[in-house]
Amino acid sequence: MIGEVKVKFDLLKAGHCTHPECMAMRGGRRQAVEFPALVGLIEHPSLGCMLYDTGYSRHFMEATRSFPECLYRMATPPVLPPEEELLVQLEQRNIRADEIGTILISHFHGDHVAGLRDFPNAAFVATKEEYREMIGKGRLARLRSAFLRDLLPGDFDDRVRYVEDMVRIDPGLPGFPEGYDLFDDGSLVGVPLPGHVRSQLGVRLVDHLGQRVFLIGDACWKIEGLAGRRMPSRLAGLLFADSRSYAETFGKLADLHVRDAGLKIIPSHCRTTWERDGNSKHVRHG
Numbered sequence: 001m002i003g004e005v006k007v008k009f010d011l012l013k014a015g016h017c018t019h020p021e022c023m024a025m026r027g028g029r030r031q032a033v034e035f036p037a038l039v040g041l042i043e044h045p046s047l048g049c050m051l052y053d054t055g056y057s058r059h060f061m062e063a064t065r066s067f068p069e070c071l072y073r074m075a076t077p078p079v080l081p082p083e084e085e086l087l088v089q090l091e092q093r094n095i096r097a098d099e100i101g102t103i104l105i106s107h108f109h110g111d112h113v114a115g116l117r118d119f120p121n122a123a124f125v126a127t128k129e130e131y132r133e134m135i136g137k138g139r140l141a142r143l144r145s146a147f148l149r150d151l152l153p154g155d156f157d158d159r160v161r162y163v164e165d166m167v168r169i170d171p172g173l174p175g176f177p178e179g180y181d182l183f184d185d186g187s188l189v190g191v192p193l194p195g196h197v198r199s200q201l202g203v204r205l206v207d208h209l210g211q212r213v214f215l216i217g218d219a220c221w222k223i224e225g226l227a228g229r230r231m232p233s234r235l236a237g238l239l240f241a242d243s244r245s246y247a248e249t250f251g252k253l254a255d256l257h258v259r260d261a262g263l264k265i266i267p268s269h270c271r272t273t274w275e276r277d278g279n280s281k282h283v284r285h286g
């Protein structure tokens with residue numbers, strides 16, 4: 001059943017930030033390198049267009065204008081050229097904002113959810129565990145967790161569906177037995193990837209060319225790190241919700257990367273992945 005329904009898939013980039021490479025991958029260069037904020041554009045044959053995350057948007061800049069939220073922007077200064085605004089890129093593909101029917105949320109960090117308010121008809125899919133964790137925090141604790149409440153639409157609670165309430169399914173990924181059938185047709189399977197945050201949502205799909213894809217959010221920052229089993233630095237690890245389960249998830253992804261060369265693993269901020277797979281022309285189903 002998994003992968004019988006194929007979807008069109010395209011990788012977009014909605015801005016980037018810069019960090020020393022050695023933060024994201026042990027043994028990396030000390031110089032600052034670009035970390036793109038990648039977005040998955042998915043076109044389901046019957047359910048229409050959806051997104052996996054939204055990257056940066058102008059809302060991020062607005063939400064980090066005042067103190068203390070400006071500290072977030074200072075820590076990871078984002079760059080968002082006008083042509084990289086997600087709405088602009090969708091328009092170029094003849095996709096209107098109100099046509100996006102669903103946004104799959106990997107987790108609630110600002111660089112993943114900054115565009116949610118631009119999509120008035122989108123239902124959201126997220127993990128209940130992560131949402132409750134974030135929403136329950138006070139202002140400073142939220143900031144420490146890179147969560148900007150202003151980025152969520154006011155009616156978020158009415159529009160969200162939680163993966164924990166969905167039918168369980170084996171994602172067919174060795175090491176990752178737990179999955180959720182997001183649309184009851186095996187087309188998109190949600191896979192828990194704990195560690196970076198308490199409960200992060202990965203998504204497995206098969207595209208219209210038969211390519212198997214695994215979107216892994218921030219479970220790894222650079223695909224080279226996965227290939228060489230080079231985790232983020234210990235300093236970066238201090239920012240993770242649970243560094244032990246991060247290491248466990250990272251190790252399982254590294255095993256999967258070696259075992260299954262035909263599987264395309266896509267970390268949300270990997271420049272190599274972006275340069276290899278990004279921004280191909282998205283052709284709509286006729």
Ligand SMILES: [Zn+2]
Binds near residue numbers: 109111112218268
């Ligand atoms: Zn991120």
